[in-house]
Amino acid sequence: MTAQLIDGRAFAATLRARVRERVAALAPEAGRAPGLAVVLVGHDPASEVYVRSKGRQALEAGMKSFEHRLPETTGEDELLALIARLNADDQVHGILVQLPLPAHLDPRAVIHAIAPQKDVDGFHISNVGMVGTGQDAIVPCTPLGVMMMLRSLVDDFRGKTALVIGHSNVVGKPMARLLLNADCTVMVAHKSSTNIPELARMADILVVAAGVPGLVKADWIKPGAVVIDVGINRVDGNAPDGRARLVGDVDFDRARAVAGAITPVPGGVGPMTIACLLANTLRAYCLQLGLPDAPLLSDTKDPE
Numbered sequence: 001m002t003a004q005l006i007d008g009r010a011f012a013a014t015l016r017a018r019v020r021e022r023v024a025a026l027a028p029e030a031g032r033a034p035g036l037a038v039v040l041v042g043h044d045p046a047s048e049v050y051v052r053s054k055g056r057q058a059l060e061a062g063m064k065s066f067e068h069r070l071p072e073t074t075g076e077d078e079l080l081a082l083i084a085r086l087n088a089d090d091q092v093h094g095i096l097v098q099l100p101l102p103a104h105l106d107p108r109a110v111i112h113a114i115a116p117q118k119d120v121d122g123f124h125i126s127n128v129g130m131v132g133t134g135q136d137a138i139v140p141c142t143p144l145g146v147m148m149m150l151r152s153l154v155d156d157f158r159g160k161t162a163l164v165i166g167h168s169n170v171v172g173k174p175m176a177r178l179l180l181n182a183d184c185t186v187m188v189a190h191k192s193s194t195n196i197p198e199l200a201r202m203a204d205i206l207v208v209a210a211g212v213p214g215l216v217k218a219d220w221i222k223p224g225a226v227v228i229d230v231g232i233n234r235v236d237g238n239a240p241d242g243r244a245r246l247v248g249d250v251d252f253d254r255a256r257a258v259a260g261a262i263t264p265v266p267g268g269v270g271p272m273t274i275a276c277l278l279a280n281t282l283r284a285y286c287l288q289l290g291l292p293d294a295p296l297l298s299d300t301k302d303p304e
């Protein structure tokens with residue numbers, strides 16, 4: 001058997017188109033469009049690329065984009081003052097502070113300074129607590145995108161067993177909570193657990209967010225399982241042209257022969273993360289303006 005490839009670029013394009021349509025319907029005058037503010041401190045090259053594409057995609061969706069680039073040496077007071085201004089700015093409906101921050105800045109203090117209704121990353125303790133108790137909240141972009149893709153593949157989460165490898169606040173923990181909220185049986189493993197292969201072999205749904213290239217071997221995968229690879233690892237010099245190559249956390253070429261469906265890297269989870277940021281910004285806008293907020297992709301079985 002060869003696994004079905006889950007096309008994250010196609011899902012993301014469909015979601016972006018739905019966001020764009022709804023923005024056009026809700027805010028025909030550009031002056032009232034949803035606004036996304038992205039804050040980047042310092043010059044991490046990967047972060048620069050992501051921040052640029054977030055800004056470009058926000059504009060393409062008919063939103064306003066505000067980019068704030070601050071020097072590496074920015075003090076916490078200065079950053080908190082900027083967040084306070086963005087919280088008070090009625091043109092700004094979503095605020096994202098790009099992580100990681102330089103070491104002298106405390107990410108918790110910064111995240112918790114963001115107004116929860118503008119926290120489009122879903123990292124504020126208020127949104128985390130809401131998701132943790134099964135309430136409607138702003139959900140972190142990567143796990144939200146994964147759930148949208150899973151819903152198109154899994155008819156009924158009840159009775160399914162899921163393993164999440166990695167328990168970060170950004171991906172693993174919220175992923176596990178969303179799967180629990182969907183009535184899956186959920187296991188969460190640290191990447192260095194010695195029994196991961198046995199746990200993985202029980203999983204109908206395997207979500208890997210460990211940051212270890214090729215961690216998951218084909219013989220860990222239950223035949224027919226849905227495998228979601230969240231890893232984005234830059235491996236130097238392996239591409240035919242000698243440049244860095246992106247690989248996931250799953251030994252993709254061999255896993256394909258065992259899994260029922262699998263996400264590639266690149267072109268899997270990554271593109272959905274940014275599309276979900278736009279969806280969250282639209283959601284935040286609706287919450288702030290008291291507009292109805294209908295689901296965009298989460299309710300549909302098929303991205304077409």
Ligand SMILES: Nc1nc(=O)c2c([nH]1)NC[C@@H]1CN(c3ccc(C(=O)N[C@@H](CCC(=O)O)C(=O)O)cc3)C=[N+]21
Pocket residue numbers: 049050096097098099100121141232246265266267268269270271272273274
């Ligand atoms: N506050 C905050 N929120 C984030 O959501 C956040 C962040 N900080 N810091 C960095 C990570 C990383 N991240 C990605 C988004 C898109 C791709 C993506 O589109 N990846 C493409 C490939 C891109 C490439 O070629 O590098 C793909 O997988 O196909 C990847 C990674 C969001 N992050």
Ligand SMILES: [Mg+2]
Pocket residue numbers: 142170171273
């Ligand atoms: Mg991420």
